[in-house]
Amino acid sequence: MAIPSALITLLIGIALTLAGLWVGHNVRLLPIDASANAPVYDALFEVLFTIGTILFLGIVGLLVYSLVRFRRRSGDSGDGLAIEGNLPLEIVWTAIPAVVVLFVGIYSYDIYERMGGMASFHDHGAHDHAAMAAMVQEASVASAASTDPDGQERIWGGIGQSASGAAVLPVEVTAMQFAFIFHYPDSGITAGELHVPLGQSVQLRMEAKDVIHAFWVPQFRLKQDVIPGQPTLLTFTPTRAGTYPIVCAELCGPYHGGMRSSVVVHEPDGFDAWLQSNRPAQVAQAPAAPFS
Amino acid sequence: MTVANPAELEQGLQPQGWLKYFSFSLDHKVIGIQYLVCGFLFYFIGGALAGVIRTELASPLSDFVSRDTYNEVLTLHGTIMIFLWIVPVVNGAFGNYLIPFYVGARDMAFPRLNAVAFWLIPPAGILLISSYFLAGAASQSGWTAYPPLSLTTPAAGQIVWILSVLLLGGSSIFGGINFIATVLKLRRPGLKMMQLPMFCWAMLGTSILVVLSTPVLAGTLILLSFDIIAHTGFFNPALGGNVVVYQHLFWFYSHPAVYIMVLPAFGLVSEILPVHARKPLFGYTTMVYSIMAIVVLGLIVWAHHMFTSGTPPWMRLFFTIATSFIAVPTGIKFFNWLATLWGGKIALNSAVLFSCAFIFNFVFGGITGVALAQVPFDIHVHDTYFVVAHFHYIVYGGSVFVIFASLYHWYPKFTGRLLNEDLGRAHFLLTFIGFNLCFAPQHWLGLNGMPRRVAEYDPAFTTWNQVSSVGALLMAISTLPLVINVVLTALAGPVAGDNPWRALTPEWLTTSPPPVENWAGEAPLVTEPYGYGEHPGAMDLSGLSGRDLWSTGKS
Amino acid sequence: MDTRLTQTNPAPAVLPASEHDPHGSHADHRLFGLATFLVADGMTFAGFFAAYLTFKAVNPLPEGSSYELELLLPSINTVLLLISSFTFHRAGVACRGGHLPRSQAWLLVTTALGAAFLAGQMVEYFSLPFGLRDNLFASTFYALTGFHGLHVTLGVICILVVCWQARPGGRITATSHFGLEAAELYWHFVDGIWVVLYGILDQADRSSGLIKTLFHQSTCRSVPAMGTISLSVFSFHGTGLSWHWRGTTQPRQVRRCWLVRLFWPRPDL
Numbered sequence A: 001m002a003i004p005s006a007l008i009t010l011l012i013g014i015a016l017t018l019a020g021l022w023v024g025h026n027v028r029l030l031p032i033d034a035s036a037n038a039p040v041y042d043a044l045f046e047v048l049f050t051i052g053t054i055l056f057l058g059i060v061g062l063l064v065y066s067l068v069r070f071r072r073r074s075g076d077s078g079d080g081l082a083i084e085g086n087l088p089l090e091i092v093w094t095a096i097p098a099v100v101v102l103f104v105g106i107y108s109y110d111i112y113e114r115m116g117g118m119a120s121f122h123d124h125g126a127h128d129h130a131a132m133a134a135m136v137q138e139a140s141v142a143s144a145a146s147t148d149p150d151g152q153e154r155i156w157g158g159i160g161q162s163a164s165g166a167a168v169l170p171v172e173v174t175a176m177q178f179a180f181i182f183h184y185p186d187s188g189i190t191a192g193e194l195h196v197p198l199g200q201s202v203q204l205r206m207e208a209k210d211v212i213h214a215f216w217v218p219q220f221r222l223k224q225d226v227i228p229g230q231p232t233l234l235t236f237t238p239t240r241a242g243t244y245p246i247v248c249a250e251l252c253g254p255y256h257g258g259m260r261s262s263v264v265v266h267e268p269d270g271f272d273a274w275l276q277s278n279r280p281a282q283v284a285q286a287p288a289a290p291f292s
Numbered sequence B: 001m002t003v004a005n006p007a008e009l010e011q012g013l014q015p016q017g018w019l020k021y022f023s024f025s026l027d028h029k030v031i032g033i034q035y036l037v038c039g040f041l042f043y044f045i046g047g048a049l050a051g052v053i054r055t056e057l058a059s060p061l062s063d064f065v066s067r068d069t070y071n072e073v074l075t076l077h078g079t080i081m082i083f084l085w086i087v088p089v090v091n092g093a094f095g096n097y098l099i100p101f102y103v104g105a106r107d108m109a110f111p112r113l114n115a116v117a118f119w120l121i122p123p124a125g126i127l128l129i130s131s132y133f134l135a136g137a138a139s140q141s142g143w144t145a146y147p148p149l150s151l152t153t154p155a156a157g158q159i160v161w162i163l164s165v166l167l168l169g170g171s172s173i174f175g176g177i178n179f180i181a182t183v184l185k186l187r188r189p190g191l192k193m194m195q196l197p198m199f200c201w202a203m204l205g206t207s208i209l210v211v212l213s214t215p216v217l218a219g220t221l222i223l224l225s226f227d228i229i230a231h232t233g234f235f236n237p238a239l240g241g242n243v244v245v246y247q248h249l250f251w252f253y254s255h256p257a258v259y260i261m262v263l264p265a266f267g268l269v270s271e272i273l274p275v276h277a278r279k280p281l282f283g284y285t286t287m288v289y290s291i292m293a294i295v296v297l298g299l300i301v302w303a304h305h306m307f308t309s310g311t312p313p314w315m316r317l318f319f320t321i322a323t324s325f326i327a328v329p330t331g332i333k334f335f336n337w338l339a340t341l342w343g344g345k346i347a348l349n350s351a352v353l354f355s356c357a358f359i360f361n362f363v364f365g366g367i368t369g370v371a372l373a374q375v376p377f378d379i380h381v382h383d384t385y386f387v388v389a390h391f392h393y394i395v396y397g398g399s400v401f402v403i404f405a406s407l408y409h410w411y412p413k414f415t416g417r418l419l420n421e422d423l424g425r426a427h428f429l430l431t432f433i434g435f436n437l438c439f440a441p442q443h444w445l446g447l448n449g450m451p452r453r454v455a456e457y458d459p460a461f462t463t464w465n466q467v468s469s470v471g472a473l474l475m476a477i478s479t480l481p482l483v484i485n486v487v488l489t490a491l492a493g494p495v496a497g498d499n500p501w502r503a504l505t506p507e508w509l510t511t512s513p514p515p516v517e518n519w520a521g522e523a524p525l526v527t528e529p530y531g532y533g534e535h536p537g538a539m540d541l542s543g544l545s546g547r548d549l550w551s552t553g554k555s
Numbered sequence C: 001m002d003t004r005l006t007q008t009n010p011a012p013a014v015l016p017a018s019e020h021d022p023h024g025s026h027a028d029h030r031l032f033g034l035a036t037f038l039v040a041d042g043m044t045f046a047g048f049f050a051a052y053l054t055f056k057a058v059n060p061l062p063e064g065s066s067y068e069l070e071l072l073l074p075s076i077n078t079v080l081l082l083i084s085s086f087t088f089h090r091a092g093v094a095c096r097g098g099h100l101p102r103s104q105a106w107l108l109v110t111t112a113l114g115a116a117f118l119a120g121q122m123v124e125y126f127s128l129p130f131g132l133r134d135n136l137f138a139s140t141f142y143a144l145t146g147f148h149g150l151h152v153t154l155g156v157i158c159i160l161v162v163c164w165q166a167r168p169g170g171r172i173t174a175t176s177h178f179g180l181e182a183a184e185l186y187w188h189f190v191d192g193i194w195v196v197l198y199g200i201l202d203q204a205d206r207s208s209g210l211i212k213t214l215f216h217q218s219t220c221r222s223v224p225a226m227g228t229i230s231l232s233v234f235s236f237h238g239t240g241l242s243w244h245w246r247g248t249t250q251p252r253q254v255r256r257c258w259l260v261r262l263f264w265p266r267p268d269l
């Protein structure tokens, strides 16, 4: 009994989809998530991984099947079928990828929005330059005098909500060959490691001294180039205590590979303790006075 | 199809025998072979450099070469592989050899310019490599040469790098002009554009990209060299310059460049598959349109390399969507190739195996590419080993696999001898396994925190790096069967005859190797280069699956 | 299988020369090649223009730095170049009409105009208040105009060579004049680039009051105007050259614009 080919196609399609869903859901390729936007990122990853798996298995399956099924048997020197094309088919395989790609694009836009990537960091309202000017302005380097015509300092936005207010912990980051330096303006601490409290938004204000560096914490799913002359903001909220690597991701010279540091996410009391024990000298000395 | 004694046609003007390959020959076939052999030599050099990189990365410490040397090796490897291996071979070698045949001409439109274009390459390559020894230090800023790093690394090496890239760019522009003129102007009377073999369209599209984008790179590098030599501040933030402008201009060339490397490969695969599957190329017209769509889209996606460079949100959005849409015409091509195979009588020889592995690899690389086009995804993996894996799947798994496929397919035309199939399959197997072993783990490495272009890394990544290095070793070994095969066959291989594959495209309708002016008699007019296949009426259809999906395009 | 290969009929005993000898006298596509090259060259300029416009839009002028351009001299220069395109056009017409001495005269006029342009450029360079390294815009200004000046210099040399070749008994004759037409195409290209360049160098940076206000709002207004002028100059000689593009010597049969013919592959498409 012949099974109709449409049915077979349908079954294969279902099997592929299930396989893709299973792989997307169960194969873990990413490191643990430790920031508020990491789970959002992981959701996108799962979707992409699923679609990718379905497409890849489908296409490779078709390829291998054709190679086996239609291989030339020895002694056969005939030709295959003289089929030169099929318009409905072409339309199908133009439309399906177009729809998939459109869906992926819109979905990832949504994800990006949720991660705070679409936030504009310099909507001064006063800007009604021509489109060209606006475009390049944001893409640019503010150079030595990093101020706007209207006198405000130009800041470039990386990903992350442009959070403001008391709840945000500001940290100044200086990237140089070959280290990151972290300065806490509120407490005056300067350190080679980034220490942050769990669950509180942190806003990094990053500047590069010499060449381009990139600040990357894989567990936060965050990366931002730090370009000389272009102060950049990056905001994140750590959600899991622990110590994670900070990696420089842009080739910056011979010791680029060694340009690594760590970010320590403390439980809130732990963070206060760290602040206490690292206050700069003059502050820390005050309680020490009774001994002398 | 036999031809009168080709020797009679040879002109006494140019050196004969092997010497002609060292001469300023104007014969497009000689120039094609010159490109091919020259490209392979550089491939071996670039491969040795890759060996250095993988050896260094076999351990997490920087212990094999010094850190400066590592960056020099990295830069040289990238530059050589792109500008001296893939671009010259897929464009220069196969383009020059095949295009005049395909348009029914006896040579390229500008033979002298053609020779000049080739002879720019060896000096440029030697210049580039010698900078390692002569100038004290080769360029250390990667093939992207981003300022301000490229302004602060040793100047002499960077300048030599710029010079040689300018020469190579010039060569590529001259080549592009020649291909455009040949395809558009030199077609044999009676041959219409829509009757050309697909490779002509691929080369036309590629050459348009070359002509439109390479000059921008040249201009940019000239400005960069001003910054280095004359201490101007175009790209130097310390002097009020703007580094992001460099990135825009650089990628305005370098994204199209990836299509310059892969479109000709698409064309070559379109030639190889129908011959060995004994079927017409499926969907000729849509293939042509998708090439042109890729050309247009390829010019407006460059900023997807700059998603973390502080580009404004709307720009990221635009480039995400434009980039994703490139997958559509690309997908069309892949489905058409699969449809070409479907229902054919496929000879599973080395040429086909490499072509099909190309489909496998490229689909993988294309899928990671579409993922990379999504800004939020890219932000995590940009500048990591994930990107390294992506583009090697595309450039090596795509273009290089096709170069090998083409070598097996056209070697009989080049030399008149058939390559050995057993060695060919050994070569295929080693390359395929080695390649996937080398690059597949790099996806994981990138996702989990290993940046690219590093000489040392977190020891947690050691195992997969070692697996990757073993893969690289296999790839190195895989060149042995290839070299042995090519040399042995050249000396004593079985004679191929004029048309061992029973192909219909015009290069096979002459002797192997062809005479100086390509055909002893008049150039054949091939209006159906893919006229393979039996018409369905003549066949028993019941044996074929999925037949109800297909109609014959022609009655 | 072989039936699908349409072998051409061996009937025509005498093939057109173009069929047989690729290195010799096949249809002349050099002008087409040159045009393609000029497209590439134009892209180099386009890259510079894009860089300049971006710098202007984004980067502030450092304090204490000056970037003020002249107005009168470049405007005169623009007029000179436009006239020179016209004189070159006359030279081409004269040559094709067989009046070589007249053609030579027009070529010399063109050379003089080109040289005057270069001289003017030099004067401007020496009178400007800023140098190559003073600031970003200064650097870009010199890079742009310098690169263009290089093109003009090359053009002037080419014209002189062509002029020499048009002497009695020289290479260039009424029927064979590739060199002249190539130089002409190139010269028009260089002129066109200058017009765009002149429009792009921000008019607001030019010093004179009246025209400054005229152009002040944006460069967007001046560019189309200049573009129109240059296009009309281009189309001047269009008819004259049109029959040459395809390498045939049949004059003006097809009434298609030369631009279209240049990039439209073949009529049988």
Ligand code: HEM
Residues within 6 Å of the ligand: B144, B257, B258, B259, B261, B262, B304, B305, B323, B324, B326, B327, B330, B365, B366, B367, B368, B369, B370, B371, B372, B373, B374, B378, B381, B382, B383, B387, B390, B391, B394, B395, B398, B399
């Ligand atoms: C389906 C089509 C493709 C898409 C959507 C795509 C997308 C991308 C994206 C978004 C990146 C930037 C990743 C990053 O740096 O963060 C990238 C990098 C790259 N792609 Fe693709 N790509 C595609 C096809 C190709 C092709 C055909 C080639 C070459 C033949 C190629 C070669 C490269 C190279 C060389 C890089 C890295 C450049 C570098 O940073 O040094 N890609 N691709």
Ligand SMILES: [Cu+2]
Residues within 6 Å of the ligand: A176, A177, A178, A212, A213, A214, A248, A249, A250, A251, A252, A256, A259
């Ligand atoms: Cu760094």
Ligand SMILES: [Cu+2]
Residues within 6 Å of the ligand: B254, B255, B258, B301, B302, B304, B305
């Ligand atoms: Cu790209």
